[in-house]
Amino acid sequence: MLKAKTRWMIQSSDETFIQDLRENLSVTPLVASLLVNRGINSVEAAREFLETESQSFHDPYLLKDMDIAVQRIQKAIENNEHILVYGDYDADGVSSTTVLLTTLRNLGAIADFYIPNRFSEGYGPNEAAFRLAHERGFSLIITVDTGIAAVHEAEVAKELGVDLIITDHHEPGPVLPAALAIIHPKQPGCMYPFKELAGVGVAFKLSHALLGDVPTDLLEVAAIGTIADLVALHGENRLIAKRGIQQLKTTNRIGLKALLKIANVKLQEINEETIGFAIGPRINAVGRLQSADPAVDLLLSEDEEEAMMIAEEIDSLNKERQKLVNTMTEEAVEEVETRFPIEQNPVLVIAKEGWNPGVVGIVASRLVDRFYRPTIVLSIDKEKGIAKGSARSIAGFDLFENLSTCRDILPHFGGHPMAAGMTLQLENVNELRERLIEKANNILTEKDFIPVTKVDVSCKLEDISVKSIEEMQLLSPFGMNNPKPIIHVKDVTLANVRKIGAEQNHLKIVFAQEEQQLDCVGFGMGYIHDELSPAVTVSAIGELSINEWNNLRKPQIMLQDLKVNQWQLFDFRGSRNVDKLIDSLSSSEDGQIITFQAKTYEDLLKKGFNHKTLHITSEEDAGKIDVRDKHLLLLDIPSSIELLDELFSKGKPARIYSVFKQEVDHFFSTIPTREHFKWYYGFLLKQGSFKLREQGELLAKHKGWTKETIEFMSQVFFELEFVTIENGVISTNSSSRKRDLSESKTYAQKQKQIELEKTLLYTSYMQLKQWFEQRFSLDAPVGV
Numbered sequence: 001m002l003k004a005k006t007r008w009m010i011q012s013s014d015e016t017f018i019q020d021l022r023e024n025l026s027v028t029p030l031v032a033s034l035l036v037n038r039g040i041n042s043v044e045a046a047r048e049f050l051e052t053e054s055q056s057f058h059d060p061y062l063l064k065d066m067d068i069a070v071q072r073i074q075k076a077i078e079n080n081e082h083i084l085v086y087g088d089y090d091a092d093g094v095s096s097t098t099v100l101l102t103t104l105r106n107l108g109a110i111a112d113f114y115i116p117n118r119f120s121e122g123y124g125p126n127e128a129a130f131r132l133a134h135e136r137g138f139s140l141i142i143t144v145d146t147g148i149a150a151v152h153e154a155e156v157a158k159e160l161g162v163d164l165i166i167t168d169h170h171e172p173g174p175v176l177p178a179a180l181a182i183i184h185p186k187q188p189g190c191m192y193p194f195k196e197l198a199g200v201g202v203a204f205k206l207s208h209a210l211l212g213d214v215p216t217d218l219l220e221v222a223a224i225g226t227i228a229d230l231v232a233l234h235g236e237n238r239l240i241a242k243r244g245i246q247q248l249k250t251t252n253r254i255g256l257k258a259l260l261k262i263a264n265v266k267l268q269e270i271n272e273e274t275i276g277f278a279i280g281p282r283i284n285a286v287g288r289l290q291s292a293d294p295a296v297d298l299l300l301s302e303d304e305e306e307a308m309m310i311a312e313e314i315d316s317l318n319k320e321r322q323k324l325v326n327t328m329t330e331e332a333v334e335e336v337e338t339r340f341p342i343e344q345n346p347v348l349v350i351a352k353e354g355w356n357p358g359v360v361g362i363v364a365s366r367l368v369d370r371f372y373r374p375t376i377v378l379s380i381d382k383e384k385g386i387a388k389g390s391a392r393s394i395a396g397f398d399l400f401e402n403l404s405t406c407r408d409i410l411p412h413f414g415g416h417p418m419a420a421g422m423t424l425q426l427e428n429v430n431e432l433r434e435r436l437i438e439k440a441n442n443i444l445t446e447k448d449f450i451p452v453t454k455v456d457v458s459c460k461l462e463d464i465s466v467k468s469i470e471e472m473q474l475l476s477p478f479g480m481n482n483p484k485p486i487i488h489v490k491d492v493t494l495a496n497v498r499k500i501g502a503e504q505n506h507l508k509i510v511f512a513q514e515e516q517q518l519d520c521v522g523f524g525m526g527y528i529h530d531e532l533s534p535a536v537t538v539s540a541i542g543e544l545s546i547n548e549w550n551n552l553r554k555p556q557i558m559l560q561d562l563k564v565n566q567w568q569l570f571d572f573r574g575s576r577n578v579d580k581l582i583d584s585l586s587s588s589e590d591g592q593i594i595t596f597q598a599k600t601y602e603d604l605l606k607k608g609f610n611h612k613t614l615h616i617t618s619e620e621d622a623g624k625i626d627v628r629d630k631h632l633l634l635l636d637i638p639s640s641i642e643l644l645d646e647l648f649s650k651g652k653p654a655r656i657y658s659v660f661k662q663e664v665d666h667f668f669s670t671i672p673t674r675e676h677f678k679w680y681y682g683f684l685l686k687q688g689s690f691k692l693r694e695q696g697e698l699l700a701k702h703k704g705w706t707k708e709t710i711e712f713m714s715q716v717f718f719e720l721e722f723v724t725i726e727n728g729v730i731s732t733n734s735s736s737r738k739r740d741l742s743e744s745k746t747y748a749q750k751q752k753q754i755e756l757e758k759t760l761l762y763t764s765y766m767q768l769k770q771w772f773e774q775r776f777s778l779d780a781p782v783g784v
Contacts, residue, residue: 001654002564060209064190065181089287095225096144103207125153145199200225228280232481255298258311272477285318288358346440349433351378361390461516522559533568622646693728
């Protein structure tokens with residue numbers, strides 16, 4: 001067996017509906033299955049999902065308060081009022097600021113932007129910033145990607161006589177700010193048909209309303225915030241992302257072209273991963289380490305030289321951010337392992353002085369990946385007496401809901417079910433940890449702490465082709481709620497498996513099923529090579545791609561996880577050095593080493609290999625051992641087949657490593673035939689008596705036998721009462737009766753041992769595997 005790293009949740013499909021989609025849309029079975037498993041429940045819905053060119057954006061005036069906001073902004077433009085766009089320091093906030101500021105300036109507004117400093121001001125609107133805006137002559141403040149929790153700041157704006165328009169997408173709290181207008185698809189009373197816009201999506205809708213038409217030139221910027229903020233990529237978000245990516249491929253925006261050049265991205269190769277792994281992280285890095293203003297300046301820049309300078313600065317900040325994240329992650333892991341072990345902490349709340357609050361969210365994500373626990377990482381500021389940080393969660397634990405019950409100690413927090421940010425007093429950190437641990441203990445089960453992989457579809461190798469993979473791109477862009485498809489292939493054999501790479505740390509497999517084959521690559525999975533036995537059947541999950549080499553295009557699967565449900569036999573018979581194998585199984589959680597011979601056991605003890613080693617000398621010893629789910633190393637030959645039968649009486653092990661070292665080789669020693677016995681007995685009758693000790697070796701040499709052969713036949717005759725042996729002298733017994741050789745215990749044991757050796761040592765791999773299958777108890781369960 002080989003256990004999967006995660007729980008695979010494989011979706012089932014309605015075969016009737018799949019067939020309906022295939023016939024009406026002329027798509028492959030694979031794509032039809034993926035559409036059905038994404039919740040698309042009609043041919044019309046599937047056609048709309050695939051054919052985004054024919055879709056249109058919703059009327060922005062369906063958003064509550066949109067009319068009020070547009071009227072106030074138009075009035076401000078007419079009266080030459082100063083308008084401040086108040087944004088956030090992440091990629092969504094930066095792109096939201098860029099979208100709205102570009103729109104306002106195109107309409108002739110006197111407008112500028114303000115993004116709070118993460119370190120000195122923290123997240124969201126703050127009183128000092130509002131008062132500063134008032135002093136500088138701004139009479140209208142429009143928030144983007146923030147503000148829904150700014151209850152106090154709204155009162156401050158009212159007091160100052162500054163009108164406040166809030167545009168946001170974060171979860172609304174129980175009390176909304178008293179702003180002139182709130183544009184938020186999730187606020188009570190809002191009838192907008194799509195609720196999951198990113199912050200930039202809401203800003204885009206406001207721009208749409210102000211301009212009277214869809215601002216297509218801003219779609220490329222809107223796509224950046226939409227994808228980077230990990231909102232659900234369906235509905236209007238999908239429309240923004242898909243059209244925005246197409247626009248990015250031909251962008252004329254100087255700042256974006258500079259950033260893409262620095263990131264070594266070719267325009268025609270741009271996809272959602274370009275935003276997720278190249279553009280988004282670089283824009284985010286600015287606000288994580290300093291003021292986010294340069295990121296906005298880059299997107300607004302109209303000067304190539306200036307844009308390249310800013311892009312280089314941003315790239316440098318991103319590299320600095322990467323080093324910082326790695327260092328902080330190491331420190332956070334040490335905190336968990338030394339102070340907050342996961343066995344006692346279903347929720348991890350880790351805090352340390354000096355940690356950069358700009359990257360704590362990334363560190364929290366890293367800890368979730370490693371420990372699979374809801375995690376909060378906090379940076380401690382002892383001077384201010386506060387802790388500021390970010391949280392990431394796992395399936396089954398709603399962060400926003402659970403943190404909402406702690407509002408009395410969380411004066412500033414906001415977020416989503418899976419992510420949140422917060423600031424709290426230092427003395428309340430332990431209280432927050434205790435409360436969340438209590439909640440997790442009541443909500444989460446042991447199963448919830450095993451990572452889950454959602455698998456889109458299970459298919460046969462015959463369903464996977466270059467055509468079906470190309471057709472899968474119709475479902476892109478991939479992201480939240482529309483993930484890149486993970487495919488499951490079941491019960492495939494291994495036509496070829498090998499380690500690849502300079503350090504042999506990657507895996508290359510050729511899967512086979514009936515007449516079909518599929519290449520498989522597992523990066524960083526070279527270790528699996530040693531955990532796959534010959535002729536094994538496996539199941540695997542991964543992402544499909546097309547491998548292009550020498551003008552040949554072949555489908556392949558990029559391996560994510562693999563498992564073997566059957567027991568496995570690993571044949572190490574004849575291996576000269578098994579110490580490495582013994583050492584590996586000694587340190588393995590499932591490893592169990594078995595010896596039957598005293599000398600083998602003593603040798604192990606001398607070498608220090610005594611951990612997880614069991615020495616079996618009787619059937620009673622063997623019956624006490626439960627080998628189910630174990631990786632069993634059989635180091636030497638048992639004295640009888642019954643010992644093995646008793647060892648397997650409770651069920652199959654997950655694996656057997658067969659070594660079967662043997663000090664005395666019974667199979668290749670001289671085996672006396674009945675003619676041997678007949679001659680030797682006649683010899684003894686003639687001699688009357690024979691000095692076995694003194695003359696046995698001479699007789700053996702004379703006949704071309706071994707001394708052990710003479711001793712063996714003498715013992716058999718003694719047990720059958722044909723002879724007596726006294727003081728090394730063997731004499732025939734005149735009163736003996738006729739008996740068969742098999743009645744001798746020594747003779748029978750020798751024959752059994754020879755047969756056992758023949759089976760365990762000199763059979764082929766498949767013969768040995770089949771023999772084990774026969775020995776396993778049919779009634780015993782396989783290890784779970």
